Amino acid sequence: MGITAALGPTNTGKTHRAIERMLEHRSGMIGLPLRLLAREVYDKITARIGEDRVALVTGEEKRIPPRPDYWVCTVESMPVSREVDFVAVDEIQLAGHRQRGHVFTDRLLHARGRLETWFMGSESVRPILEELVPTADVHTHPRLSQLRGIGNLSLGALPPRTAVVAFSAEEVYAIAERLRQRRGGAAVVLGALSPRTRNAQVALYQSGEVDYMVATDAIGMGLNMDVDTVAFAGLRKFDGVEVRELEPGELAQIAGRAGRAHNDGQFCCLSPAGPLPSAVVDAIETHHFPVMRRVIWRNSDLDFRTLESLTASLRARPPRRVLEPVRAAEDFSTLVQLSAREDIQALAKGQASVELLWEVCQIPDFRKLLLDGHVELLANIYRQLASPRGRIDPAWMAERIDRIDDVEGDIHTLMTRIAFVRTWTYVSNHRRWIVDAEAWQARTRAVEDRLSDALHERLVARFVEREGARASGRATREQRRARKRTRSTTVQRRRPQLDRAAVAEGPFAKLLELDLRPSAGSDASGAVRDDAWVQALVEAPHERFALREGGWIVDLEDSEDAPELARLGRGVDLLRPEVSLLVGEALGAGARARVQRRLVAWTRDAVTRLLGALRSGAADALSSDARGLVYQLEQGLGTIHRSAAEAQLRRLDGRDRKRLESLGVRVGERLIWAPKLLRAPALRQRAALCSAALPKGVSVPAPPGGAVSFAPNPEVDAGAYTALGYPVLGDRAIRADMIERLLGELARLDGGAGVGLDGREGAKLAGLVGVRREQLEAVVEALGWTRDDDDEARWRAPSPRSRRARRSSQGRRR
Template sequence: GVEFVSRPRFSSLTHTGPRKLARLPPRSVVVAFSAAEVYAMAEFVRRSRGGAAVVLGALSPRTRNAQVGMYQAGEVDYIVATDAIGMGLNMDVDHVAFAALRKFDGRAPRPLEPAELAQIAGRAGRHMNDGSFGTTADAGTIPADVVEAVENHRFPPLKALSWRNSQLRFTSVAALLASLDRPPEQAGLIRARDADDHLALAALAAAPEIARLASHPQRVKLLWEVCQIPDFRKVLDESHTRLLGRVFKHLAAPAGRLPTDWLAENVGRIDRVDGELDTIVARIANIRTWTYVAHRADWVADPDHWQGVTRAIEDRLSDALHDRLTNRFVDKRTAVLVRRLRDGGEMAAVVTGEGEVLVEGQYVGRLAGFAFLPDRTETAGAAKTVLAAALRALKTEISSRLDRLIADGDDAFTLAPDGIFWRGEAVAILAATTDSLRPGVEPPDSGLLEPPARDRLRRRLTEAAHALIGRDLAPLVRLREGGLSGAARGLAHQLVEALGSLPRQLARQQVEALSPADRTALARLGVRFGTESVFLPALLKPATQSLRALLWSTRQGCPTATPPGPKAAVMVDPALPAGFHDAVGYRVAGGVAVRVDILERFAAEARSLAKPGPFIPSRLLLSLLGLGPAATAAVLTGLGYEPDPEGRFRPIRRPKPRPRPIRANPDSPFAVLKRL
């Protein structure tokens, strides 16, 4: 008789409707119905949630168990699987999401039956823990009547069972095929679909050589046993049928066993772990077929040896496949961080001497000052996870780092084109204010600093920046605070705003208004009056030029360019913003930027040479610039000299403007008197 065993479910199974794949809860299984769909879903989960275990019917038991073990151990929170998940696997699953509601059953695509849905959805929940099921957003919705059937486990009774005749006749191949085709005689049974062994037998029976060898009952039975060698690839193509034919021919030979050399050749071809996923899956399927053969002690010599060989190869391939699946579909770093973020506890963070940040042992980026520079990630989802983990884990380190910075002296800070540095690390950028010598400071808005801490950092960095500027531009500070008045004070203001040097023409009115006492006071403060410029020579050193460039660029809101440094003159780079050279102590004449003190010497030499008349540029003029005759000629032209056909220079004589005649107003009183 037939005995039915009932296993009641102790927990409830609830339908939750469709959800986006990225919003599935942890401990979920996503079910698809082809390897391609499984791979695509697993790739998406890796990018958005850190990774997923993969379960396919084509996996070997060792690979499948390793993938499930990874999930059970909490290394990943998701599984993407085919409907193979519905049988033989016990896992802690809270939710099952169907990525499709149709499957290909070997003949044609069809909707899933309610009982099939229930079998798979039943993976959710264990013992007394409730579970849920639904679909992914693209899969549509499960009909309400099907939901009700699955939740309450109520399905229509089976009307028939599949049956295949077990009373086989081996008198001939034709008799065997006929017995397999025999329909059931009992009501409630229907003849099962032709199985792979039946199809293989029919294909081999059509081969004349096979038919000739299967000439008596023992050979027919042997042929049937050979046809039962499984094709673990589940495709039953001609290659498998040809293999079965060769096996049968060898076994039908006088030796009655498979040749050892032939067996070794076929097994050895499979013993490779290179290749892509599908290649390794195919090799595992092939070696499992040979493992089946090796367990037929009457077919092979030394079956124990061959069982060990095939099992070892299958294990190597299975381990390689597990590694490939893990490397492709698991971002271990993101998975670890997502899990720890979800747990809500403290996260262990380590900042190495090189600034590398390790959270829970995973490298997530670098800490540069008070800015976190996350490691490059493939997706926005992974980037958010890395940033969230770093922000939580670095709170203690940031607080300690801020305390150390505030306690440090001004000598721990430096100003550079990239902003203000603390012990070699950029911690802020300068910001423009109305005062050229007292710029603002903006710490990075990285999310690591709460507003009060950010304000503390800004105040300390502002103090340090102003102290460094006051030290390195001390002549300007003294000039501004020198107690000057009148025209001297106005000129001092212009020099401070210009960061230490002015074209004489721009300061002409203030210079002409200076009294002898004003000139003396300004000279004591380091101001030099040249024919071309008014400047402070102490601010022309390369280090001071760099600071002037930084302050000017901050005020202009443009990137900080590199000043000429120790060079007396350079050709003007048209890419540099206008006014840059003036700000760092150079004057542009004829497309050449000349340091203002050198330009004074150059202009004085030119005037001396021009007194007797037209002149050829002297060696001194050439050496002052160090750029060659063409640049020297260009500067002379910029200073108001012109060359004659012989290459001699003389000052350009500009004609004095003629006074414009004043036309008398005919209606004026004087015009009226004249007419009288």
């Protein structure tokens, strides 16, 4: 089991490398420091391999398909008891964090993959790694771009694509308001925002509707945005215990958000803050910081026999000097307060009851109330769970959720309600605590979505100038685009109706071939779909979409129209087509990117489901040669010429052949195919994928239901018909299984004197493959049979040598 430590500053590609490495394994798990970053990585992975194989697990969000191969989690939510081949933990230097550090330290000490483990973080954690994980192979990665300090700037002097970082919500709001007055507006990103609101705010910035972002240091942990400059509005923060100066390493983590990939970035202080001492600026630019000497630790081997034994085990002293005991853990403080109550003491008797109390204590205080208020809520929850019923009272829970299901109010009120509903979302993800967990998860998610949409609207209304003229006398790029769209729409309304018959007879007939239908981002009148439509599309189950002939992805929500959302195009291979959106530009770049990711993920899952039989667990037991054959069969969408896999076939033993048969693979004289993929639903998908790989305007239609052959389009490469499951013989595309049946019948009829294709035998053979009598000879000739030199009415089978030569020739051509 190999352990790798990938260390270096921000923008070195550490997380990207870890994701790529994880996907090289058959299973894996990655722990990330923020739920927003976990969602970003989940979106990235599912856009590559689909959603059926990837689970997302955070405190408030669980998306777990039936059989996931990969797990994307917050570090606290990693199901470490689950065995996977690869495990990675990001930002491992957070093991030194006062409140959360003990979780990262525990992962450093105990989280391991069966085959490989990665820890990514700052170079400052190297001494800790060398002491606690001496077998780790440490790699240092340089930053991909330069980062430089540019001193102090006033708000008016900030260049576009700047993120201003403040350390309180009040300061974020104040700066965003000033940017609205001076520069037309800013997006606002705080750690307390829901993922839905955060995504909508980032979309404002990423699409160019606003050129500035005001954020807390939540953006410092790997969130990827197109930021050129980071400006610090202050250099002190409240860390949950005290107000203190930011350390150079923390400043570097945030400043490192400037620049992406090979684009250089810069950082500064926003007047009157700062300036940064020259030594700190130099440390950030050169990425040299004091090394960590100790990390935070808490005992993970807990004793649940009694409340006293649990408390004692949590207070256990660390076994090594490099480990510093946690001093202010919220869950432990909650446990101490609850344990002091007589009613809780009476209920917490026995290991199961004590363990349940500790689970309840770990419900986070999203509301950030005084500890007493949070403790009172948890005491109420525990009393219900420890009662004979063993579940939270649905009426009691519904009453509290109803109180916060209200989209009226200001920004602060909505954020408070979102924090409250996050608590209930966390609770609803504990299936043992409530009746009908799925329904409660849907309920809390719907409430959070409504509140998030309302919060986004309030943020835009308050911090984004929507008037035509701004104080600076200029309009944003989005406003200019909107005016162009308005002018275009006005012109179209005045335009007379097109006389298509007249055009068809004139020199502009080709214009009729253009697709001028309204895009899926608009309705028939051209009105722009709203954010709710985009969110519903992104969160929709797979059943909402379908793949139609020609490679169109359609939305089945509207059963009458089934509007087209996107079209598949040529990708790196048949299994990974490109997805070209038809969603209108009016949605904005951020919304388009979210829809694009969803449809790409759906497409990847559609391919996986199509080829599911070939990727079942039985495939794991195959030899390398058999797996190579299955790989070729996948690449051919379920049908290949035997000649392409002849080398592997020669090396297969009896067990491999039986396992291939159990996977539904049939090996014939000329073809290798999967019979299940010749059924009508699979053929429709195969036709769409084949069409995507062809030049624009050329497509492969799905064969009519039950058809054993049809006339191929001579402009389409014969390989496309093989991938469809209908290889071309002569002037007919014939279903793979029927070609093998034809070969079997020819062999049966051939008694050494050849086969006559005239008369009853010829009619039977022609009917078998669905061709006319006069077409049969071309089909038989394409199979390598030749006329008898002495009797032209009879056909001779190819000799073994000529069959081998023909197969070799076919293999070279393909």
